Amino acid sequence: MRIGLFGGSFNPVHDGHKLVAEEAIKKLDLDAVWVLVTPGNPLKDHSELAPLSQRVEGARALMGSPSIRVTGFEAAKGFRYSYETIKFLKASLADRKFVWIMGADNMVGFHRWERWRDIARLLPMAVYVRPGSSRLAPASRAATALARYRIDESEAATLADRRPPAWVYLHGLMSSLSSTAIRARDNSRGTK
Ligand SMILES: Nc1ncnc2c1ncn2[C@@H]1O[C@H](COP(=O)(O)OP(=O)(O)OP(=O)(O)O)[C@@H](O)[C@H]1O
Numbered sequence: 001m002r003i004g005l006f007g008g009s010f011n012p013v014h015d016g017h018k019l020v021a022e023e024a025i026k027k028l029d030l031d032a033v034w035v036l037v038t039p040g041n042p043l044k045d046h047s048e049l050a051p052l053s054q055r056v057e058g059a060r061a062l063m064g065s066p067s068i069r070v071t072g073f074e075a076a077k078g079f080r081y082s083y084e085t086i087k088f089l090k091a092s093l094a095d096r097k098f099v100w101i102m103g104a105d106n107m108v109g110f111h112r113w114e115r116w117r118d119i120a121r122l123l124p125m126a127v128y129v130r131p132g133s134s135r136l137a138p139a140s141r142a143a144t145a146l147a148r149y150r151i152d153e154s155e156a157a158t159l160a161d162r163r164p165p166a167w168v169y170l171h172g173l174m175s176s177l178s179s180t181a182i183r184a185r186d187n188s189r190g191t192k
Pocket residue numbers: 007008009010011016017020101102103104105106128129130131174175176177178179180181
């Protein structure tokens with residue numbers, strides 16, 4: 001079973017997230033995507049972060065389907081860093097083939113993640129194009145360090161079977177939606 005792990009704040013969820021999950025299933029030939037709603041991105045300020053249950057429910061309502069499963073299990077486990085989550089999932093579900101999925105903006109800052117080189121050694125990764133980061137991502141510090149492990153997009157469907165490190169930069173339909181913009185819009189409506 002080939003499973004994409006799509007971590008995020010989803011504060012709130014939007015159609016850009018759904019697009020990435022659905023395109024990843026198609027392009028990477030995955031059986032499922034597990035949407036991991038984080039208790040809090042360790043690199044982000046949490047002052048505007050909605051409760052986990054609200055973000056999980058929102059993500060389920062928009063994205064939940066037979067092939068997209070939404071979970072907030074990292075909080076219950078006390079995991080803060082994606083490295084911990086990935087290590088745990090790989091150890092407890094050794095028969096699954098996991099792939100990490102993230103938007104291009106996260107590849108730009110990936111070198112600031114806890115044990116990012118170890119994450120790249122643990123599982124293949126797919127980076128999905130995003131407006132504003134599409135050129136920055138392939139030139140980022142982590143992308144440069146991992147350049148020799150990048151595979152051609154025409155081979156994306158083989159990513160889950162590859163031994164890590166291996167990563168692909170996926171291009172396709174783009175969404176300019178962002179949770180920041182949605183929160184700003186909702187806040188300004190609330191103050192009018
Ligand atoms: N429009 C988009 N296109 C491609 N990837 C996206 C898009 N929006 C979010 N992502 C990716 O989805 C994952 C979860 O994103 P997140 O929940 O942080 O949404 P966001 O819109 O980036 O939020 P914020 O604006 O609060 O930072 C991340 O890997 C992010 O890169």
